[in-house]
Amino acid sequence: MSQPVSTAVDNLSAALKSNIIPNQEYLLQGSVVDTAVEVLLHRLRGLCDNVDSGPETFNDHEMCFSIVNVEGGASPQPLLLRVRRALDYPDMPWQLRYIGQQEGTGDKSRPTIVRNSIDIGTSSTVVDFLTEMGCRMDFEYIARGYMFRKGRMKITVTKIFKMGPGKSLDSVEPISQSYLVELSVLAPTGQDAIAEDMRIFAEQLRPLVVLEKVDYKRLPPMGP
């Protein structure tokens, strides 16, 4: 009865030790033009688990933050954080996400990108909290689309919109004439077998959409 309570730090290190924290994201990305999205959605409806209920829709606002340790040598790596909230469910917790450096882009034996990821549910004060902490908001957008599931895999088909002037949500403008398609799994470290399942699933979506490892370092630099 009077057993001492374990501290949060003890619980966390025990969880880390037994490797039960899903902190790795396996990711493949691609895109389809607007005119082709219906065909892809139809195919996904046939392949995925949520056949009866149909795909889940989402309407999210995402804000991307970074913080740089200026003492971190000649070319310090910024720490990237993302905040996401459901515009259609304003009472739901907000999501704070840490995304680490991606691995596996140049390695042909690895079928997907792997990156460190920590997903945290938070209260709505998170934006103020990060801003006051010294994080800078680099960009923000509205993401609307469909979410499918196939076992542990998550497939999203997302239309990205620019934030309206004065952060208004009524007059949002699409960023392009295409949809972003992502196939991802969040898993504990070392479960590389899932990457192979993802490769096979991505094969089944060809040629409607080509899901690949996107090497961000090779994309043209953004912003100033």
Add this chain to the structure above:
Amino acid sequence: MGVTILQQFPMLENRTGPQTIDFLTKRVVALGAIQCGQFLVDCDTYMSTPSLGPQRTVHVMHNSEQPASVFSLLESSGKTIPLVADGLFDLLMLKMTPIYTKKQTKVESKGPRFELADFCIKLGSVTISQNFKGVLVEVEYRPCVVPATCWDLLREFLQGFLGSCVPSMPPQYLQPRMNEIYQPMDTIQQYLEHFSMYRKASGVLQFN
């Protein structure tokens, strides 16, 4: 979840921390309280690196009453911003080093937890880096969530077993929030207020 009041119990010179907890345990048990396990509230403090500009402090706290949550309070240029998050927030703070580094002084309040009808009583020994600092008594009145409507009842109950150390006014932190709905973060804020006082004081706070 009800309304919680945190009260410091003065230390007498001839009584040690464990003796004080024993003394209070006897009193609450005599009232009919039953011990239901232990509790723990802890606080780690992180400071921002000087290159980030004005000094910012993040207090990361846990309460065994809400085991799935991490409570953080950011102090920056006179403002305090609260954040409630999942347990993995602790992992994120580790990623924040060296931008935010942990100060070595961890503050804890832990001890027995009692239930007595609608009340929950916790007798906490406060330690800073394992050094005993004093005793904090927490009483929660669980059927009510608005402090204004149960403060008188709570004060009377506290005075009943702690005596004259209980002031007639509600804790300073609660005074502007008496008519708002009480949240777990309000308990954390009260703990932080007391922990900060213990941090500033040297040695054990004595009763004058």
